[in-house]
Amino acid sequence: MLKESMLYLAKQDTIREFAQRNAIARRVARRFVAGETLDEAITVAHELNRRRISVSLDHLGENTRDAHEATAAANDYIAIIERIQREGADANISVKLTALGLDISEDLAHENLTRVLTAAQRYNIFVRVDMEASDYTQRTVDLVIALSAAFENVGTVIQSALYRSSDDVARLIAAGVRVRLVKGAYLEPATIAYPHKVEVDKAYLQLMRQLMEYGVYPALATHDERIINAAIRFASDTGIPRARFEFQMLYGIRRDLQERLAATGYNVRVYVPYGTHWYPYLTRRMAERPANLMFIVSNTFRG
Numbered sequence: 001m002l003k004e005s006m007l008y009l010a011k012q013d014t015i016r017e018f019a020q021r022n023a024i025a026r027r028v029a030r031r032f033v034a035g036e037t038l039d040e041a042i043t044v045a046h047e048l049n050r051r052r053i054s055v056s057l058d059h060l061g062e063n064t065r066d067a068h069e070a071t072a073a074a075n076d077y078i079a080i081i082e083r084i085q086r087e088g089a090d091a092n093i094s095v096k097l098t099a100l101g102l103d104i105s106e107d108l109a110h111e112n113l114t115r116v117l118t119a120a121q122r123y124n125i126f127v128r129v130d131m132e133a134s135d136y137t138q139r140t141v142d143l144v145i146a147l148s149a150a151f152e153n154v155g156t157v158i159q160s161a162l163y164r165s166s167d168d169v170a171r172l173i174a175a176g177v178r179v180r181l182v183k184g185a186y187l188e189p190a191t192i193a194y195p196h197k198v199e200v201d202k203a204y205l206q207l208m209r210q211l212m213e214y215g216v217y218p219a220l221a222t223h224d225e226r227i228i229n230a231a232i233r234f235a236s237d238t239g240i241p242r243a244r245f246e247f248q249m250l251y252g253i254r255r256d257l258q259e260r261l262a263a264t265g266y267n268v269r270v271y272v273p274y275g276t277h278w279y280p281y282l283t284r285r286m287a288e289r290p291a292n293l294m295f296i297v298s299n300t301f302r303g
């Protein structure tokens with residue numbers, strides 16, 4: 001119920017505008033968001049790199065309804081790519097198709113993503129297309145597969161919560177497209193998604209095995225230690241070397257586990273979001289773990 005309420009709040013524009021200007025909310029956001037500027041995100045990237053942890057930079061923004069803004073979002077990503085290259089950072093980027101204009105037209109999202117991929121390809125930088133709510137799943141998978149014919153540096157994300165994901169994984173494996181596997185952060189109806197966490201976790205394990213055996217450099221994105229341990233066991237039982245996959249986690253979550261895995265020789269990448277449009281991202285993090293709300297309460301009393 002709390003999860004549903006938090007995810008409902010994520011979509012409310014008036015609350016978003018209020019929260020993004022509110023000092024306490026901004027302070028809370030800093031636990032999960034690297035800062036509001038690219039300079040701050042790059043500083044965090046260098047700190048993580050020093051601990052042998054790679055990064056994926058996300059310039060926060062989604063559901064753009066204005067074509068100029070979508071084009072500007074793509075231009076921002078091109079500037080990020082240039083900056084990663086200049087800094088020599090061990091980083092790639094994560095983009096959302098609705099930030100690049102998917103709500104306006106598929107052609108616009110296609111054009112903007114193509115520009116980003118062209119810039120990234122020049123420096124051999126990988127571009128991960130995040131997965132958004134289920135309304136976008138088909139279009140995201142189709143677009144990424146279509147562009148993968150021309151670009152080797154594009155991949156996407158699959159959510160174990162959705163019943164359709166095994167088929168999507170099979171299609172992406174056949175196309176040689178890299179997949180990040182997640183549980184899924186959006187509220188979905190039981191007609192298309194597992195309603196219980198135990199089923200989502202079980203599906204994750206199945207998809208993890210499918211990707212580890214047949215996929216191209218899968219990214220196992222989770223903070224769930226049981227799943228991480230199962231993946232480590234599966235890799236060792238089947239003789240899959242550590243270099244053939246990576247673990248991914250979110251900035252601000254389970255830093256101990258990120259460091260432990262990196263220190264024991266696993267490839268680890270941390271997703272580093274930054275920017276002023278952090279409100280929907282923050283509410284999804286709250287929905288995943290209602291205990292995070294206590295963090296807000298304690299900050300409110302300190303503020």
Ligand SMILES: Cc1cc2nc3c(=O)[nH]c(=O)nc-3n(C[C@H](O)[C@H](O)[C@H](O)COP(=O)(O)OP(=O)(O)OC[C@H]3O[C@@H](n4cnc5c(N)ncnc54)[C@H](O)[C@@H]3O)c2cc1C
Nearest residue numbers: 130131182183184185221222223224248249250271285288
């Ligand atoms: C790198 C990365 C990229 C992602 N990209 C996408 C995407 O493109 N599309 C999408 O739908 N989802 C994405 N997600 C989010 C994902 O779908 C889950 O919602 C999120 O990872 C929480 O699930 P979990 O696998 O960590 O497992 P859970 O079972 O939810 O959590 C396991 C444990 O992790 C810790 N934990 C998990 N979440 C939090 C939190 N918010 N705050 C504090 N502790 C927490 C807790 O200790 C918890 O017990 C991404 C996640 C990661 C790590």
